[in-house]
Structures are given as structure tokens and as C-alpha cells.
Amino acid sequence: MTSLLPEASGALWTRKLFWSCVAMVxxxxxxxxxxxxxxxxxxxxxxxxxxxxxxxWLAGGRLDVGFSYLHPPFFYLLNIPLxxxxxxxxxxxxxxxxxxxxxxxxxxxxxxxxxxPPWRLWGWLLLPLALNFRPLLYLLSMAKIELLxxxxxxxxxxxxxxxRPWIAGGLMAFxxxxxxxxxxxxxYWAWKRQWRVVGGWTLATAFIVAxxxxxxxxxxxxxxxxxxxxxHGGSASSLYWYENQxxxxxxxxxFHRVRPQxxxxxxxxxxxxxxxxxxxxxxxxxxxxxxxxxPRGSVSQARLLGEWSISLAGMxxxxxxxxxxxxxxxxxxxxxxxxxxWLRDLHWSSGGFWLGVxxxxxxxxGFPLGVIHRLPSVIPGVPNFQAYFHYGVPMVGYLLLVAAxxxxxxxxxxxx
Numbered sequence: 331m332t333s334l335l336p337e338a339s340g341a342l343w344t345r346k347l348f349w350s351c352v353a354m355v356x357x358x359x360x361x362x363x364x365x366x367x368x369x370x371x372x373x374x375x376x377x378x379x380x381x382x383x384x385x386x387w388l389a390g391g392r393l394d395v396g397f398s399y400l401h402p403p404f405f406y407l408l409n410i411p412l413x414x415x416x417x418x419x420x421x422x423x424x425x426x427x428x429x430x431x432x433x434x435x436x437x438x439x440x441x442x443x444x445x446x447p448p449w450r451l452w453g454w455l456l457l458p459l460a461l462n463f464r465p466l467l468y469l470l471s472m473a474k475i476e477l478l479x480x481x482x483x484x485x486x487x488x489x490x491x492x493x494r495p496w497i498a499g500g501l502m503a504f505x506x507x508x509x510x511x512x513x514x515x516x517x518y519w520a521w522k523r524q525w526r527v528v529g530g531w532t533l534a535t536a537f538i539v540a541x542x543x544x545x546x547x548x549x550x551x552x553x554x555x556x557x558x559x560x561x562h563g564g565s566a567s568s569l570y571w572y573e574n575q576x577x578x579x580x581x582x583x584x585f586h587r588v589r590p591q592x593x594x595x596x597x598x599x600x601x602x603x604x605x606x607x608x609x610x611x612x613x614x615x616x617x618x619x620x621x622x623x624x625p626r627g628s629v630s631q632a633r634l635l636g637e638w639s640i641s642l643a644g645m646x647x648x649x650x651x652x653x654x655x656x657x658x659x660x661x662x663x664x665x666x667x668x669x670x671x672w673l674r675d676l677h678w679s680s681g682g683f684w685l686g687v688x689x690x691x692x693x694x695x696g697f698p699l700g701v702i703h704r705l706p707s708v709i710p711g712v713p714n715f716q717a718y719f720h721y722g723v724p725m726v727g728y729l730l731l732v733a734a735x736x737x738x739x740x741x742x743x744x745x746x
Contacts, residue, residue, distance in 0.1 A: 367467030499530020682738025
């Protein structure tokens, strides 16, 4: 027996050395990818345009309610401190703020999961999933505001878990008034009959609208919600843009030939049957989502993670406009899915696992971007990466994420 001890000890050290090397490769790639993706591009043009719009409003009182990126009046109020500074400083502040928000996001994700995932799971799976997610890196490289909304929505979820529904509703209202996409989640809470959350959202929204109306003007606030936030008026020209990954946007593009340098569709050329087809798809998906998250007598914490994750994917699908980097809202969905699969010991044999992997690859673009550029063009004269968005491949990933959660929840509750 004693003669075997050196061999056993040697085998143990060999395994440790192997897994240490794997960890170094994983984290070497993750750190390099994160630094390159989050700081290598620096496409701050839109951010500077927004700051210029806020400054013009402060100087002359004119608010550009037709701004195509759907920034509401409350966004202008929120960015007054940044607009008072010079552009180089404002963008550096925003970069730092987004890094801090990412830390807060990870903290809230951890707070939402019970029992707590071990640090080993964070190191080997959860953090690499988040830090290699291209929509997140793209958002960080452009100093966008969506990460603040993600943190507020996670605050909504954690507050609800801790039986503070009024706070949950208030945080969701704040997120939706920064940019309107999270307003769709009111449907989730209403469908789940969480009326105190809806009540908190209603009161907080009314309060924010009142402040905006008093400072900016009721007419401008009304004009924004009628002509920009709703799917007509100022935002209509963007509805069928090639990067729009909503069901309505992708469905509209199915009927129009793609031309180089022309990746949007004139809304006046969209026929009624096409619009009805897009709305029909949304109705079918809405019924599917409603069935998956239907009200139940009692819901476990694990199922609550799944239903909230499904609602986030549904938000992007049902919105009339879902820009590619809006997929950052799905970071919690993928983290929670990986955690749920680990919690229920569902791995290689799980259909939910493989659906989740394919979804992450399509949405998070978990493959070398150079490969798709070198392949023969799918659309003559159009770069493959733009064709990738034109055909709504990420949108397929959203649908697969919903399917992954539906399958994982069924497998977990059946003990498969």
C-alpha cells in the first residue's frame, strides 16, 4: 500500500497541473477578449451626439424628441451632470460608471441565487459567460446606458424576492423611463397578478413623468411618448433596420430584397399583409410565453429565476425595436440558466443545456468573428456580419433561450 502513495500523489499533482493550465488558458482568453472588446473599439460617436443634444436643450430649451435612438426626456434630465463637462471627460466618466455597474450587476446576480453558487462555479463558468458576451462588450465600447437598466431590473427582481414589491415596481419604472424597452415587463407582473409591483411602477412612473413635465414641458413629454416611444412617427424609419432583432423587424425584412448600403426599409413600402404577419408572429410568441410563465399557486425560487429569464427574452422579442446590443438584458438569463442546470445537476444529457449553448453562441457570438468575414458572401456585396443581423440570427437565439429554459424547468421538476 505504501508503495502506491507516491504514484497517487503524482497523479493528484498531474491533475492539478492540468486544471491549472486549463484555468490559465480560459482566463487568459477571457481577459484578453474583454479588454479588446470593451476598450478596443471605442465607438463613442452616438454618446457624443447625445451629450450635444442635452447641451442644446440646456442652452436653448429645444429637445430633440425625434432622436432615433429612443431616448426619453428623463434621459436628458439624468445626463445633465455629464453634459456640463467636456466630451473627453464625460466619456471617461461613463466608461468608469459602466465598469462599476457591471460589478453591481454581478453582485445582484449573486444575491438573486439561493443557495449561493460556489466561487469555483463563478470562476469556471458564470463570469466567463458574462465577460465573453459580445453584446455586453459592444455596449461597454460605446458607453451606452443599457447596463444601468440591467442593474435596475436586477434590483427589481431581488427586491421582489425579498418581499419588497413596491420598491421593485419603483426600480422597474426608473429603468423604463431611462429608455422605454423595460416598460414591456409590466405585462409580466400583471400576468403574474403581482399588483403591488404594478402599483409601485404606476406611482413611480407618474412621479417621473410629473418631474419631466415640470422641468421640460408637458407637451414635449407627450410628444415623445406618442411619436417616438410608440411604433410610429419618429422611430418608424428604424423599425425594419437590419440590426433590429425584434420579431416585428425581422419579419418585415423577410419580404424585401437586400441591397448593399441599404439596410433599412421605408415604412411606407411595407404592406398591410407584412405588418399583419409580423403582429401574428408576436401574438403566437406572446401566447407561448404566457403559457410558460402562467400564474401558479406557489413558485419555487428556481422557477422564479426561469420565469424572469423568459420574460427578459420575451421583452426583446415583443418590442418593435431591439438593437443588437440590447441582448445585454439577457446576461441574467444565461447566468441563471447555467446556475439552474448546475443546481439540478443537468449537464451533457440535458436538452436545456444544449439549447442554451446554441442560443449563447448565436446571441453572444461565441465564435471568432474573423471566420464569418472570410466565408463566401451570403448576400452579394453585403458583409456577412451584416447579413447575420439582417436575417435575424440573434432573434433565433432569443427564441432558443426561451426554449432552453422551458426544457430545463421541465427536466428539473421531473428529476430527469
